[in-house]
Amino acid sequence: MTSRTIIALALLAVVLGACAEPAPPTGVDGPVVVIGIDGAEWSIIEPLLEAGDLPNLSGLIERGAAGRLGSLDPRRKSPVIWTTIATGLDPDEHGVGGFVVEGESHGRDSYSHYSSNMWKAPAFWDILGNRGKTVGVIGWLVTWPPWPVNGYMVSQHVQYHDRFRRSEGGQRVSWPDGMDEVIAPYAIDELELTPEQMSRFASSGVDGLSVLTDHYEDALRRAFAGDMSTYAVAQSLFSDDVPDVACVYTRGVDEVCHRFWIHAYEETRPPVDPAKPGTAMLAGQVDELVGLIDEYYRYTDEEVGKLLELLPGNATVVVCSDHGFRGPGTWGEHAPWYGEEQHGLNGVLIVSGPAVKPGVTIEDASVFDVAPTILALTAAPVAEDMPGRVLSEIFTDEFAGANPIATIESHGRTERADAAPIESPVDDEVLERLRSLGYIE
Numbered sequence: 001m002t003s004r005t006i007i008a009l010a011l012l013a014v015v016l017g018a019c020a021e022p023a024p025p026t027g028v029d030g031p032v033v034v035i036g037i038d039g040a041e042w043s044i045i046e047p048l049l050e051a052g053d054l055p056n057l058s059g060l061i062e063r064g065a066a067g068r069l070g071s072l073d074p075r076r077k078s079p080v081i082w083t084t085i086a087t088g089l090d091p092d093e094h095g096v097g098g099f100v101v102e103g104e105s106h107g108r109d110s111y112s113h114y115s116s117n118m119w120k121a122p123a124f125w126d127i128l129g130n131r132g133k134t135v136g137v138i139g140w141l142v143t144w145p146p147w148p149v150n151g152y153m154v155s156q157h158v159q160y161h162d163r164f165r166r167s168e169g170g171q172r173v174s175w176p177d178g179m180d181e182v183i184a185p186y187a188i189d190e191l192e193l194t195p196e197q198m199s200r201f202a203s204s205g206v207d208g209l210s211v212l213t214d215h216y217e218d219a220l221r222r223a224f225a226g227d228m229s230t231y232a233v234a235q236s237l238f239s240d241d242v243p244d245v246a247c248v249y250t251r252g253v254d255e256v257c258h259r260f261w262i263h264a265y266e267e268t269r270p271p272v273d274p275a276k277p278g279t280a281m282l283a284g285q286v287d288e289l290v291g292l293i294d295e296y297y298r299y300t301d302e303e304v305g306k307l308l309e310l311l312p313g314n315a316t317v318v319v320c321s322d323h324g325f326r327g328p329g330t331w332g333e334h335a336p337w338y339g340e341e342q343h344g345l346n347g348v349l350i351v352s353g354p355a356v357k358p359g360v361t362i363e364d365a366s367v368f369d370v371a372p373t374i375l376a377l378t379a380a381p382v383a384e385d386m387p388g389r390v391l392s393e394i395f396t397d398e399f400a401g402a403n404p405i406a407t408i409e410s411h412g413r414t415e416r417a418d419a420a421p422i423e424s425p426v427d428d429e430v431l432e433r434l435r436s437l438g439y440i441e
């Protein structure tokens with residue numbers, strides 16, 4: 001045997017050895033970016049896709065897998081569902097029961113709001129942060145006060161940035177220290193919005209806005225300012241660097257559906273009763289509001305597009321909603337639905353990226369499956385106490401082969417002894433907002 005043959009055999013042994021012991025799973029190469037759109041509903045999206053009005057969502061669907069995402073049943077309020085999406089756990093296990101704490105009413109004008117210290121379990125971004133992934137969370141419900149993560153967290157109160165700054169308690173919208181200053185130029189207070197900025201949502205533009213009563217205009221302002229702030233903050237932070245695990249949540253779609261669906265569709269418009277001046281006034285606004293929801297989806301698609309442009313080519317993008325929407329019901333059949341009664345039981349799920357088979361229709365998925373699937377995509381163990389499943393049917397064979405799903409008994413609980421609601425400087429405004437959406441009487 002020549003020395004050359006010996007070296008060749010030795011090399012062959014190394015190669016065979018490497019084959020016998022597969023490389024440890026590494027998950028996807030690029031970042032995982034979760035875009036949460038509260039209340040996104042397929043029956044609104046589909047005609048807009050067909051009309052070519054949502055090019056960015058359309059591209060994600062074409063390149064990836066998409067389908068219905070089953071919500072919690074019976075219907076629950078959004079904070080409950082988003083915490084299930086983040087933790088993979090049942091509401092009894094994760095601890096967030098709504099916007100305001102039941103039984104904590106202090107009279108009509110005062111309620112205790114759920115605060116982030118009441119989460120009893122880690123979110124997927126905590127689990128992944130502990131495993132060395134960098135994390136950025138922006139706008140997610142019930143993340144105030146923001147908690148330390150392996151990166152940054154901008155709480156859902158981002159649009160009230162200025163009011164926090166001026167408040168006496170020195171409380172912050174975001175974590176870590178200094179982040180409030182970084183996001184300041186991008187957080188837009190609803191009162192700063194100009195008629196020109198809002199004009200796209202009324203049929204006759206700026207003139208149309210003036211027809212709206214304050215009640216309607218304020219609802220639009222709050223929704224739009226919240227989304228503009230959240231997307232602008234995300235775009236600014238991502239243009240610097242996209243964290244390994246990035247989450248952006250917006251609520252405007254759900255809010256405009258709660259407020260304006262009744263005007264946007266023929267069958268749900270309230271009948272005009274000449275004896276009731278209120279119904280005639282409503283009818284006068286309908287012409288201006290009729291296209292608002294569709295336009296809000298177009299706006300949302302534009303913002304999603306600006307985010308996508310900032311992501312590297314190997315990013316995995318997850319677009320999801322906590323529930324769909326069924327509007328206020330049909331007049332005459334029953335009283336209009338309010339609050340979570342308007343939620344549809346099927347939300348939206350779109351997953352696109354190098355590990356995802358293009359063109360797959362996702363079936364039988366639920367809000368419980370998002371966290372396990374994200375853990376599997378990042379090669380982190382999936383907890384056996386999570387009721388959901390990994391949506392492995394969307395993975396490419398190559399990814400599935402290289403990344404067998406690992407499990408762990410549980411990722412634990414974080415129940416704190418001081419899990420009582422923490423007051424924020426904007427609780428009264430948030431309460432008013434919930435009341436206008438029909439969540440609180």
Ligand SMILES: [Zn+2]
Nearest residue numbers: 039078254339
């Ligand atoms: Zn809702």
